[in-house]
Amino acid sequence: MNNMKKTVNTLLILALTSVTSITFAQQATDLDTLLLQLEKGQIAQSEQNKAREAEFNSRKDQQDKMLKEAENTRDQAIALSTKLEAEFQTNELDIANKTDALNKRMGQLKELFGVLQQVAGDTRSKFQTSVVSAQIPGRGEFLDQFAQSMGSTSKLASIEEIERLWFELQREMTQTGKVHQFNREVVLADGSKVTKDIIRVGGFNLISDGKYLEYIDETGSVAELIRQPSDRYLASANELSTSNNSVVPFALDPTGGSILGLLVQAPDTQERVEQGGSVGYVILAIGLVGLLIAIERFITLFLIGNKVNRQLKESVARDDNPLGRVMLVKDNNADADTETLELKLSERILKEVPVLTSRLTIIKIISVVAPLIGLLGTVTGMINTFQAITLFGTGDPKLMAGGISQALVTTVLGLVVAIPMVFISTLLNTRSRGIINVLQQQSAGIIAERAEKGA
Numbered sequence: 001m002n003n004m005k006k007t008v009n010t011l012l013i014l015a016l017t018s019v020t021s022i023t024f025a026q027q028a029t030d031l032d033t034l035l036l037q038l039e040k041g042q043i044a045q046s047e048q049n050k051a052r053e054a055e056f057n058s059r060k061d062q063q064d065k066m067l068k069e070a071e072n073t074r075d076q077a078i079a080l081s082t083k084l085e086a087e088f089q090t091n092e093l094d095i096a097n098k099t100d101a102l103n104k105r106m107g108q109l110k111e112l113f114g115v116l117q118q119v120a121g122d123t124r125s126k127f128q129t130s131v132v133s134a135q136i137p138g139r140g141e142f143l144d145q146f147a148q149s150m151g152s153t154s155k156l157a158s159i160e161e162i163e164r165l166w167f168e169l170q171r172e173m174t175q176t177g178k179v180h181q182f183n184r185e186v187v188l189a190d191g192s193k194v195t196k197d198i199i200r201v202g203g204f205n206l207i208s209d210g211k212y213l214e215y216i217d218e219t220g221s222v223a224e225l226i227r228q229p230s231d232r233y234l235a236s237a238n239e240l241s242t243s244n245n246s247v248v249p250f251a252l253d254p255t256g257g258s259i260l261g262l263l264v265q266a267p268d269t270q271e272r273v274e275q276g277g278s279v280g281y282v283i284l285a286i287g288l289v290g291l292l293i294a295i296e297r298f299i300t301l302f303l304i305g306n307k308v309n310r311q312l313k314e315s316v317a318r319d320d321n322p323l324g325r326v327m328l329v330k331d332n333n334a335d336a337d338t339e340t341l342e343l344k345l346s347e348r349i350l351k352e353v354p355v356l357t358s359r360l361t362i363i364k365i366i367s368v369v370a371p372l373i374g375l376l377g378t379v380t381g382m383i384n385t386f387q388a389i390t391l392f393g394t395g396d397p398k399l400m401a402g403g404i405s406q407a408l409v410t411t412v413l414g415l416v417v418a419i420p421m422v423f424i425s426t427l428l429n430t431r432s433r434g435i436i437n438v439l440q441q442q443s444a445g446i447i448a449e450r451a452e453k454g455a
Contacts, residue, residue, distance in 0.1 A: 113157055120147040120165060123172075128217040129256050131206050132175045134198070135182050137220055139168055176203035186213060187223040198222065199240060204252040205260070210238030214257060227264040276409035279377030283370055283410065287417035290366035293359050294424045301431045304356065308435055312442075322352040326439055330446045338451045345443040352439060356432040360425065367421035374414020381407030 124143040127133050133140070146161055179201050186196045186208060196208045206213035211234065212225050228234055233251045240250045253260040273280055307321035317327035329348045333341050385404055 116157055116162065116165065117147055119169075123165070123169060126172070129215075130172065130203050131200055131215045131256065132172060132203050133217065133220075134184070134206060134213075134215040134222050135180065135200055136171070136175070140217075143168070172203070175200075178202065184222060187221055189224050189226050201240070201250060201252050204254060204256060207237045207241060210234060210241045212237060212260060225260075225264055229260065229263040230268070233263070272409055273413070275405040276377060276413055277380075277406050279373060279380060279406070279410045280413050283373050283377070283413045283417055286366055286370055286373070287413075287421070290363050290417070290421050290424070293363055294421075294428065297359060297363070297428050298431075301356070301428065301435070305431065305435055308438055312438070322356070322435065322439055323442060325352065326443055327446070330450075338447060341450055342443075342447050345446060349436070349439050349443055353436055356435055357429075360428050360432065363421055363425045363428065367418050367425055370417035370421065371411075371414040374411045374418075377410025377414070378407040381405070381410065 120143050124140050124147065127140050127143065142164060146157070146165060149157070149161075179199065181197055181199050183195060183197050185193050186198065187193055198206055198208045198213065200206055206215060206222060208224075211228055213222050214225055215222055229251075236249055236251045239248045273284065276283070304321060307318075308323045311318060311321050311323040311327070317331060318324035319328060326345060326348050329344050330341065333344050336344065381404060384406065
């Protein structure tokens with residue numbers, strides 16, 4: 001390595017000498033001048049070399065000084081690292097000893113703090129669905145902080161925090177047994193916000209203006225239910241809203257909203273009819289026609305029956321009722337023999353029977369056809385259900401709900417129409433048959449009276 005450095009230095013000197021010689025050779029005009037210039041060049045070169053050596057030596061001393069400073073810094077860092085490592089090991093042992101001592105001193109308190117953390121979490125979940133939070137907001141923030149702090153091993157619950165948790169539990173139980181009225185903003189079903197008086201029934205329900213409300217924990221708001229339960233529940237809510245510190249019956253939800261949510265999802269009568277589809281509307285239309293006919297027949301037979309009963313009490317025949325017209329046959333055929341009179345009376349009764357039994361057959365047909373149309377809707381709904389199963393499988397029941405609803409609703413509608421029609425048809429037939437029997441009895445009496453006179 002040293003030989004290589006010497007060789008490089010020699011080559012550099014030779015190169016510098018050659019360059020200097022060439023430069024002087026270009027400027028010199030004779031040998032003496034050339035010799036003189038060469039001598040001057042050697043002197044100048046020696047001076048430059050000395051300056052370079054002096055500069056190199058001065059920098060070498062500076063570098064040695066910097067090296068010593070770096071070595072001192074390194075030694076100091078090593079010493080500090082050794083010291084810190086020793087302190088770290090000492091602290092680790094100290095922490096382990098103190099942790100062990102803390103665990104021994106805490107004993108069963110550690111289990112207590114675990115129970116407190118669990119209770120705080122459960123209480124927070126309860127407050128999320130409790131309607132009491134609509135009146136007393138901000139209770140969940142403390143419970144969240146308390147549960148998080150209890151999850152840390154570096155912090156234990158203080159007496160104040162434990163008492164606050166106790167207070168929140170006690171307040172929830174106390175408010176659950178009270179009916180309280182307060183004022184706050186309510187989000188209506190149309191999205192508008194109005195400040196209203198709200199009645200809180202324990203920890204079960206919120207009502208305002210006879211309507212049920214719900215508490216939304218995510219937004220901390222109170223909203224009116226888009227769909228309200230049936231009228232009998234709304235009647236109790238309205239009665240409570242208008243009561244003046246009196247005891248009134250009220251339909252409360254002990255689950256805090258779960259049962260109420262199911263009630264509002266239940267379809268009403270109109271929605272059930274709509275589930276029947278076109279077949280259901282056909283059944284209702286037929287039932288309406290039968291009902292109109294039945295009303296007309298009831299009114300007609302009732303009026304005819306009253307006139308017949310009045311005619312039974314009178315001896316003078318009137319032509320405004322079937323019995324009077326039958327009696328007029330006797331008066332108009334006073335000279336006829338018994339057989340002729342009998343035939344005339346039978347003819348008159350046969351003319352009155354169609355009026356008394358008119359359109360009763362239609363009611364009877366409706367009572368028979370309505371269940372058959374309901375059965376048609378049932379078959380159609382089941383076909384739709386099986387088509388849905390074929391296309392989408394049985395994984396999602398909602399896809400089959402439409403067909404099943406139609407199948408069940410049309411059957412129900414058919415029975416709802418048919419059963420009353422059967423009773424109505426029987427009553428009307430009985431009524432008309434009763435009037436016809438009166439006509440036949442009176443006709444038989446007239447014939448018997450004429451036969452006695454002829455004898």
